[in-house]
Each structure stands twice: as structure tokens, then as C-alpha cells.
Amino acid sequence: MFSRRWGFGWDTYSELDLFTDRFDTSSETLSQAIRAAASEEPDADGSVLFGHLQGTVVGLRFYTGVVNQGEMVGLVRQPQNPYDRNAVMVSNIFGNQVGHIKRELAAAMAHVMDNNLAKVEGVVHSGTKNSFTMPVMLSFWGQEENKNAVIESLSRRGFKLNSGASKATGASQNSYNQGQGARAYSSKKGLTIPLTADELKNAFDNLFDGLMESKDGEKQAAESVGTPLLPHQKEALSWMCARENKSALPPFWEKRGELYYNILTCFSAKEIPERIRGGILADDMGLGKTLTTIALILTNFHKGKPLPVEKCGERSSPFKAKTKPDMASKLEGSSAGDEAAGSLSSDLPQVEVMDSEDVAVKSEESTSKGKRKATKRQPCKVLLEDLDFAAALGGSAADLGPKKKKNAKKATPTLSEESFISDSAEDLSARTTLILCPLSVISNWLEQFEQHVQADVKLNVYLYYGPERNRNKTFLSSQDVVITTYNVLSADFGNKSPLHGINWLRVVLDEGHVVRNPNAQISKAVLDLKAQRRWILSGTPIQNSVKDLWMLLAFLRLKPFDVKEWWNRVIQRPVTQGDRVGLQNLQTLVKSITLRRTKSSEINGRPLVSLPEKTVCVEQVELSQTEREEYELARNEGRNTIGRYVAEGTVLRNYADVLAILMRLRQHCCHPDLLAKTSSDLGAAATPAELRERLIEKLRLVLASGSDEECSVCLESVHLPVITHCAHVYCRPCIAQVISSEQEKSRCPLCRSEIKANELVEFPQEKMEEEKCANPDRWRSSSKVQALMGNLLRLRCEDSSIKCLVISQFTRFLTILETPLREQGFTFVRLDGTMSQKKRTQVIQEFQSSAADSPSIMLLSLKAGGVGLNLTAASHVYLMDPAWNPATEEQCIDRCHRLGQTRNIFVTKFIVKDSVEENMVKIQKQKQDLVDKAFGSTNTGRKTSRVDDIKALMEL
DNA sequence: ACCGCCGGGTGCC
DNA sequence: ACCGCCGGGTGCC
Numbered sequence A: 001m002f003s004r005r006w007g008f009g010w011d012t013y014s015e016l017d018l019f020t021d022r023f024d025t026s027s028e029t030l031s032q033a034i035r036a037a038a039s040e041e042p043d044a045d046g047s048v049l050f051g052h053l054q055g056t057v058v059g060l061r062f063y064t065g066v067v068n069q070g071e072m073v074g075l076v077r078q079p080q081n082p083y084d085r086n087a088v089m090v091s092n093i094f095g096n097q098v099g100h101i102k103r104e105l106a107a108a109m110a111h112v113m114d115n116n117l118a119k120v121e122g123v124v125h126s127g128t129k130n131s132f133t134m135p136v137m138l139s140f141w142g143q144e145e146n147k148n149a150v151i152e153s154l155s156r157r158g159f160k161l162n163s164g165a166s167k168a169t170g171a172s173q174n175s176y177n178q179g180q181g182a183r184a185y186s187s188k189k190g191l192t193i194p195l196t197a198d199e200l201k202n203a204f205d206n207l208f209d210g211l212m213e214s215k216d217g218e219k220q221a222a223e224s225v226g227t228p229l230l231p232h233q234k235e236a237l238s239w240m241c242a243r244e245n246k247s248a249l250p251p252f253w254e255k256r257g258e259l260y261y262n263i264l265t266c267f268s269a270k271e272i273p274e275r276i277r278g279g280i281l282a283d284d285m286g287l288g289k290t291l292t293t294i295a296l297i298l299t300n301f302h303k304g305k306p307l308p309v310e311k312c313g314e315r316s317s318p319f320k321a322k323t324k325p326d327m328a329s330k331l332e333g334s335s336a337g338d339e340a341a342g343s344l345s346s347d348l349p350q351v352e353v354m355d356s357e358d359v360a361v362k363s364e365e366s367t368s369k370g371k372r373k374a375t376k377r378q379p380c381k382v383l384l385e386d387l388d389f390a391a392a393l394g395g396s397a398a399d400l401g402p403k404k405k406k407n408a409k410k411a412t413p414t415l416s417e418e419s420f421i422s423d424s425a426e427d428l429s430a431r432t433t434l435i436l437c438p439l440s441v442i443s444n445w446l447e448q449f450e451q452h453v454q455a456d457v458k459l460n461v462y463l464y465y466g467p468e469r470n471r472n473k474t475f476l477s478s479q480d481v482v483i484t485t486y487n488v489l490s491a492d493f494g495n496k497s498p499l500h501g502i503n504w505l506r507v508v509l510d511e512g513h514v515v516r517n518p519n520a521q522i523s524k525a526v527l528d529l530k531a532q533r534r535w536i537l538s539g540t541p542i543q544n545s546v547k548d549l550w551m552l553l554a555f556l557r558l559k560p561f562d563v564k565e566w567w568n569r570v571i572q573r574p575v576t577q578g579d580r581v582g583l584q585n586l587q588t589l590v591k592s593i594t595l596r597r598t599k600s601s602e603i604n605g606r607p608l609v610s611l612p613e614k615t616v617c618v619e620q621v622e623l624s625q626t627e628r629e630e631y632e633l634a635r636n637e638g639r640n641t642i643g644r645y646v647a648e649g650t651v652l653r654n655y656a657d658v659l660a661i662l663m664r665l666r667q668h669c670c671h672p673d674l675l676a677k678t679s680s681d682l683g684a685a686a687t688p689a690e691l692r693e694r695l696i697e698k699l700r701l702v703l704a705s706g707s708d709e710e711c712s713v714c715l716e717s718v719h720l721p722v723i724t725h726c727a728h729v730y731c732r733p734c735i736a737q738v739i740s741s742e743q744e745k746s747r748c749p750l751c752r753s754e755i756k757a758n759e760l761v762e763f764p765q766e767k768m769e770e771e772k773c774a775n776p777d778r779w780r781s782s783s784k785v786q787a788l789m790g791n792l793l794r795l796r797c798e799d800s801s802i803k804c805l806v807i808s809q810f811t812r813f814l815t816i817l818e819t820p821l822r823e824q825g826f827t828f829v830r831l832d833g834t835m836s837q838k839k840r841t842q843v844i845q846e847f848q849s850s851a852a853d854s855p856s857i858m859l860l861s862l863k864a865g866g867v868g869l870n871l872t873a874a875s876h877v878y879l880m881d882p883a884w885n886p887a888t889e890e891q892c893i894d895r896c897h898r899l900g901q902t903r904n905i906f907v908t909k910f911i912v913k914d915s916v917e918e919n920m921v922k923i924q925k926q927k928q929d930l931v932d933k934a935f936g937s938t939n940t941g942r943k944t945s946r947v948d949d950i951k952a953l954m955e956l
Numbered sequence B, C: 001a002c003c004g005c006c007g008g009g010t011g012c013c
Helices: A002-006 A013-019 A030-040 A103-114 A144-156 A171-178 A197-205 A231-245 A289-299 A336-343 A356-369 A382-392 A439-452 A486-492 A521-527 A547-556 A564-576 A580-593 A625-648 A655-670 A688-705 A732-741 A765-772 A783-798 A811-823 A837-848 A886-893 A916-925 A930-935 A940-953
Strands: A048-058 A071-077 A088-091 A097-101 A119-124 A133-142 A253-256 A259-262 A278-281 A433-437 A461-463 A481-485 A503-509 A530-537 A614-621 A721-723 A729-731 A803-808 A828-831 A857-861 A874-879 A905-912
Touching (some): A048 A144, A103 A144, A278 A289, A278 A580, A439 A481, A481 A486, A521 A547, A530 A547, A547 A564, A614 A783, A625 A655, A625 A940, A655 A688, A655 A916, A655 A940, A783 A803, A783 A811, A828 A837, A874 A886
Parallel strands (some): A278 A530, A433 A481, A503 A530, A803 A874
Antiparallel strands (some): A119 A133, A253 A259, A721 A729
16 A cells, blocks of 8 residues: 555545545645645535534554544545445545545435535544554534534434534543543633633734743854854853754653554654644844844754855865845846746756856856855855865765665764754755845845955855856755745746755745735745745744644644644634633643743843943923914814813814824924914815815825824725815725615714715825925924934034934924024935935935935934834934824834844933923823724723813923 | 244444 | 454254
């Protein structure tokens, strides 16, 4: 029999057995089979239990598959079975066949399964008494609407489904009853109370928290790592090395006597289950996942030895091309549009016959003309490197080869020989680490390799990207590192992909959470890679739900969860249905393969990353007499209006008005020119023209604010903004769709007022022009501008090398600030949301530069200063106006208060005394975001507090 | 003897 | 193989 040849164990054939028909001789690959099975699989969410049925498994004596008491089994249709086209095969978790479902029952099940009316799951509760048949408890799951059809179909063939209420969902129930080894399961109290939605959400949010314990100590990085690792990075490195080298049991397995037992599925095996060589490094951004990974590549080659690298000094190489062309030019021309281009370039005809000499020549050629080459790519030294490699293993080159299984020499003294996995399981010829990442971080990887690898070490890094990429497998697998994007990988996939033909030493998914949808082409391409070790780097491994985790586990090949059925049965469904044991299991699972530290984590009682000190101070700004008068005027006007709304109880209905009033006051605090020139009162509109004028005014306020106005339909920043008669702002396409999709009257998604397509008001083009050339000749100052300029001038006197961030929510305020900055001879750059990605990168590079003539100030719009920006050149931050949400401010400050910052940080917040700004700061303390409350929930309690907030803001 | 009963052969789908 | 089923041997008690 086909499968027997391979013996017993976690071999890949097991899934093959599960998903391919054993009588089908066509050579379907394992991954194709898994993919096929996965895509057909109905989503487990929303499935309900139809009921249970006791069935019989027959033919046990013909198969090797063994089942323990309480073990879950898989049921697989075999339509091609020559004896019975209704056959249903029974297999254990390994995929080993156990037997068949008895003929009559199989006929009934086949109908249900083939028509996708239900999924059938099996658990063997009681052990078999003989070696020929055994009972199996079958449970039928599916969409509610199919329930009756299933019951009827079964009863037509004489099988009655027991109500689903009494029995539990599967082996998990059984396993905690079994006690021993089931640890936490025996805490029976609370088991029956399902988790509430809130508890569940909370548990998800915290799923990756508190995973920082790593008992592997701090591993010393290889000499070739040029940057000293921080303690937490050493800890991560040793954890990663241990996960790659040590043969600890995978989660949920334990040794019981001579057998290895899975406490979740109750499967047991004589042989040690293959552990996961890899895992998830889920550290927060900025903790150095990239550096740690580079250190791993250099430190942990085969058998715990460092990667054998060539030192430039030792072998004086005439090709030593250590000069670093700048990254921009390297990636030049390789825009996102090129991503698909890989499929266009045909394979080089000589691919297979190339020997190492040819590779060398070839690569040199392409280096000279190809801009996309990694900088360190050198003429290949395949043979020499193999000698190095052999030496690293402690044997001669002749020892290399699959037949030679014996250890030539002891590995590192720190780890005992048996802690490494046996040679037979490890292909020692694999050399290369493949790094997959989104296009946007490729340059980061290249930079980091440049930066963190010892200068005299020659590491072969190849950037597999662009239409002229070298698709030669021999060439690629002789590299130390190959970097490519997910898009290139998926473009190659199924198209003689060289990446899929290589047995990688290691595959690293950077920003691994981007690979989430298992049906996506990218996911399939990723799952199909062959590798000995697999890593996922991600700051946010779960984006939305538990579902996201499956892809990660499947990539890591964490048996048995890489097969979706087992994942669904054991984890996903129990957890989504609020089962506490399921959640515990999920937590255990995640914990066993993940290392996550946050910036606030501590190591040995000390913070993970010790950033320079940050001092925050508030500078009160006194308005001038004229400013004060104008402000009080506007405030009294606003107070009257809002007071009226409060008295009428219509604050929420007029929320846009309220926000507009507040906005105006906030603008008063910054600069008078931020305000509309025509101040419109907020009474009831007398004429349609007046109403229109007023709406345009409100829209102008919203747009001019530069604050994070988002469309409540698409939840993105508003694009082609329009304002409704009820004064809510949306993207035109979004609201147009809302209107057209409603049958009769369409209503505003925010306030439920009736809205009409022809009443949507957009900002008139001529006004737009006016806005742009708003009298630059008549520039005037304001108290806040003066306050800032005073600070900047003083600072320049003290230390002209200091760089500053000047942050405002109002992009127009930034514009206003440009004039005095220029007058005082400051060099500055500006970064706001309107700039293209390319322009941003350029501006950031300029600002970060330490050149003498580099800009000393960056004008930054609050919204543009979101995550990811690295502005460590700055050490002083000026927040010109308070934000509704203090977290946004923090995020902005963190752009410079992050890894790589050497100076102490000084933050100055300008707050106008006796103004709405002061009140905003008070409200900030209740950490709820006012805007969140406005648009987020319909909860009435919250709405009340929103009104309270507004009253507090206006001192009503 | 067109049954019943006994005991050996046999056995998944 | 401690069952069911099949089919041949057998046949008062």
C-alpha cells in the first residue's frame, strides 16, 4: 500500500491520505490536496449542531491507523472506491486510515456530505473491544437552514439523529474529563458558562500579551553580527535558536510511558511528533525584529553553528563591492506596478545546466546592469563556500551528502548532541534563508543587512525582484539570504516558480499578518514553500479574529492544526462559541510558539528598551487683547447656540453644528486666519441659498481643520467630500451608494435624518481656489505663533544642532507658520497627509540627515505623524494644539521618542489659557475619544456622556 | 425436509 | 469473531 512505505509518523503522506483518493493514481501534490480541501470547506462560523448519531467503523484489521479512547477521527468521502461509491473513510489525526463507515450508514452520510448539507465529525468515545469494528460518535454540523433536510435524509435511510443538546462538541470535552495530563481542564467550575462576547473580545485582544517569558537565557550572537544586541534581543535570539534546534515536544503533546500523547485530540504515537522549527516573533514595532532575525540567520546555521561566512580580509576578493549605493536608486523604477512583472519574464533557458562558474559570470553581468541587485551580491563562490560549510560542520566536504548520517563532530558545547534533531530529518545542504515581505519594507531589510552585518563579512543577499530577477535555482540556493515580496512570490507561483523548487533552510514571513486569507493566491504560494524552519514576524499577529491564526499555524505546519478541519473542531469553533476550554487551548497554543514583548515590557525588572528621558510640559499661552475679544465673542455665540440645543435636548441631532462651533473656537486659539472670513451665525436658515452657504462653511471648517475627519461609511479619510443637509460629511461615492441602495427614503447613516442625492453639497471649486491663495501678503501673527517662535529662537541660540517637530492638526496653521520660520531663516520641511509616498520618504530622509545644511524643523500634520515614521533626528516636539484623542498625540511624539533616539526628548504643548483648549485637556483625561463616542456606538449611556463632554467644553 | 437446528467457514468499503 | 450471515449437512428422543 502506498502509505505504508513511508512508515509511521508526521510524514506528509498523512495529509495526502486524508485528501486524495487512495485509488486515484494521479499525482496530486499534498498542498494541492490541502488547498482543494480548504477552499471547499464551508466556514465553521455559524454552523450549528444538528445532532449525533452512533455509527460503526468497520474493516479495522485492514489498516494501520490506531485510535485512542476519546480521540477525534476524520471522515473522508471516497467516491472512487471500487466497492462502494458511497464509501466514507475514517482516519486518525495523522491521516492514517482507520477503517470505513459501515455501508448502510455510509450511504446515508454520502448523500448528506456530497450535497454539502452538513459536515460530519467523529469521536471514538469508547475503545474497541475487538480488532474488527468499533463504535464512533458522529456529529452533524451545518447551516441552520439545512438541518431539516439532513434529519430527513438520514431518517429516510433509517437513521435517527439525536438532539444536539446533550452531547458536547468533540474530543475536547472528553479530554478534560479524562483528567490526567489535562491540567487546567479539571477546573470544572465555570466551564459550562459560556464566555460573553466582551470576555471573548478581551481575551483576543490579550491573546498575545504576556508571552515574554523566555527561559532560554541570552544567546550570544555570532561574530558576524556587527551591532551589539540589546538584552531583549539576545533573549529573542536564544529563544529562536532554541526553537530551531531543540527537540521539545510540540504543544499539547506529552510523553506517557513509551507513547507520545496529544491531550487535545487524544492521539498517541510511538514516535516523537516532529516539533515546529520556528514560530511567531510578535514583538512590538521598534523592538528590533529585523535585527534579531538577521542575528538568527548569522548565528544559527546547521547544528547550532554560526553561518559560515567569508571574511573579506582573509580571501582578498577583487570583487569586494562594499560600497553602498543608496537604496532609492536601487529600488528606482520598481514601483508596485512592477510586482506582477515577474510572470512576464520567461525562464532563462540555461537555468538547469548552469554550473557554479556560469552562475558567477551570470550574476556579475546582472550586477553591472541590474539596479535591483542587492549590494553585497558577489561573484559566486559556491565551491569555496561549500568547503567553509563543510568545515563548519566539522567534517570534510566529502562528508556532505544525504547518505552520510553520522555526526562528524560534536556541535557547540553549550547544547548537548541529543537536543538537536536527528540528522535524518535535516537536510544539511539547505543554506538559504528566504525572506518575504511587503514591498514597502524591502528597503528596510536591505538597509538593516548593510547596517548590522560586520563590515568585513561577505554575506550573500539577493533581492529577488523586478523583471530581470535571476530565476536560476542553483544560483538562488547558493545565496545566504534571498529577499522578495509576497506579490513576486505569488506571481511566480504555478509558473515554474524557482522559489518553490528550493529547499530553504528558513523561510521568514515579515509582517506575517498580511497573509491572512487562506484562499488568497499569496497564501497558497506561501504554504507551498519547502523549508526546514519557518518564522513569522508580526507586530499584530491577530488583526480581527481567531480565524486569522489558522494561516499562521498552517504555515508553521503545527500539526494537526494545519489541517483546517482539526483547527476548526478543536480551536476555532469552541472559541467562537464561547467555550472556555477552547480559549485556554488557544492560549496555550499561541503561547507555545510565540514570543511577544511590548515597549512597556520589562526584562529582569528593567524596561526592555531604555529610551532617553521624555519631559512633557504645557506652556500656557495668553491671548492678546484683540484675540481675547474675538474669542469671547465667538464663545458667547457658540455657548448660546449649544445652550439652546442642550435645553432642547437636540445636541446630538445638531452635532455637526456643535463640532463646528468647537472647531472655530479651537482655531481662534491658534490663529485668526484659520477661521472663515464670513462668520455665519448658526440660526435656522432663512433661504435655501443661505442654508447652502452655511453648509459650505461647515464643510470648509471640516476640510480646513486637517484633523482626522473620516467617512463613517468607508471609515477612511474622506475622499471627494460632500456635506448633507444634516451637516454630516461623507465621501461622495460612499453616501451616493447609501442613497441608491435604500428602497424608499434614504437616511443619514449618522443621524437618520432623511437625505437626498440632489441635496448633497460639495465644496465649490472657485472657493477652493480662494482658499489656496488666501492673502499671503497680509500675513499676521498670533499669540501662539509668537510663543512657538520664542521657543525656537531660544533653542537655536542654545544649540543649533537640535531638530524640532512642530505638530498641528490644522494643516493651514502649518502653512501660516511657514512665513515666520522663513523670515527667521530656519530651514524646514513639511510633512502632511496630502503628500505622495515618494515625497514623504524624500522629506523624511532630508530631515533625518545629519548634514549641516539639513532642515532643523519639520512641520508635521498630526494625522500624517501616525505609526511607522522614524523621525529620531528630532528631540524637541511642539504640539501646537490639543487633539481630541491624546493617543494621537502620543503616537506623534513617539515618532522621535523611539529606538535610535539618543537625546532626551522635550515636548511642549501650547494651550491657550481660559479657553476651550484647557477644557479639552481636562476631558482628555477621561481617555474616551470624543469622536469615537460620536460615531462609534449607539449606546445611549455614552451619548449622554458625550453631551456632558460638550457642556464641559463650553462651560455650560 | 418446500422446514429448523447445528457447526464450520467466513468477514470493510 | 464473545457477533451475523451464508450454505451445507443433517434429521425422533
